[in-house]
Amino acid sequence: MREMHAKTKVMSDRFNKTVPGIGSLSVSVLILALLxxxxxCSTPHRPSKIADPPTFATxxxxxxxxxxxxxxxxxxxxxxxxxxxxxxxxxxxxxxxxSGFVRAxxxxxxxxxxxxxxxxxxxxxxxxxxxxLRPGDLVFFRPPGYPRHVGIYLSQDKFLxxxxxxxxxxxxxxxxxxxxxxxxxxxxxxxx
Numbered sequence: 001m002r003e004m005h006a007k008t009k010v011m012s013d014r015f016n017k018t019v020p021g022i023g024s025l026s027v028s029v030l031i032l033a034l035l036x037x038x039x040x041c042s043t044p045h046r047p048s049k050i051a052d053p054p055t056f057a058t059x060x061x062x063x064x065x066x067x068x069x070x071x072x073x074x075x076x077x078x079x080x081x082x083x084x085x086x087x088x089x090x091x092x093x094x095x096x097x098x099s100g101f102v103r104a105x106x107x108x109x110x111x112x113x114x115x116x117x118x119x120x121x122x123x124x125x126x127x128x129x130x131x132x133l134r135p136g137d138l139v140f141f142r143p144p145g146y147p148r149h150v151g152i153y154l155s156q157d158k159f160l161x162x163x164x165x166x167x168x169x170x171x172x173x174x175x176x177x178x179x180x181x182x183x184x185x186x187x188x189x190x191x192x
Contacts, residue, residue, distance in 0.1 A: 070135040070189065071155055077105045078160050081168040098150050101162040102138065105152060112188060118148040125188035136189040141181040
């Protein structure tokens with residue numbers, strides 16, 4: 001504020017020298033108003049965030065029958081996406097990355113709107129131990145060359161994901177490649 005007052009004073013002194021008869025107070029006020037309006041224009045615009053619709057309701061008690069329904073829905077989703085190539089930042093069947101694939105499947109299959117990135121998806125739902133995985137749980141890995149990777153658990157240690165080398169495919173967690181990189185799992189389906 002002192003700097004702004006000093007600049008205003010210098011500018012008003014210069015202005016008073018070139019335009020005699022105008023009081024220094026009115027010039028100072030005019031210059032201060034101009035500086036405030038110019039600095040207000042330089043404030044960065046921050047677009048408002050559009051929130052996804054609410055996704056969770058109170059889940060009914062788990063009776064086991066939901067697992068087969070979820071598995072069947074995931075098989076149908078896989079039939080639509082199978083072979084879609086991996087594309088970093090991709091979100092459709094022309095090319096998709098792992099978190100974009102997971103988000104699209106949950107949106108289209110279960111009407112659940114997950115966050116876009118793997119880092120954000122890590123905080124969705126609730127944590128689940130690997131031994132307690134159910135169809136539809138998110139499974140996270142930390143393979144070499146990736147900070148994180150996410151897929152959707154099917155059953156019997158199999159999961160759907162967008163692989164860098166194979167596109168959308170089914171892999172097995174306990175195979176020599178994925179098992180050492182398993183990181184955590186999250187449950188996001190309310191009927192689970």
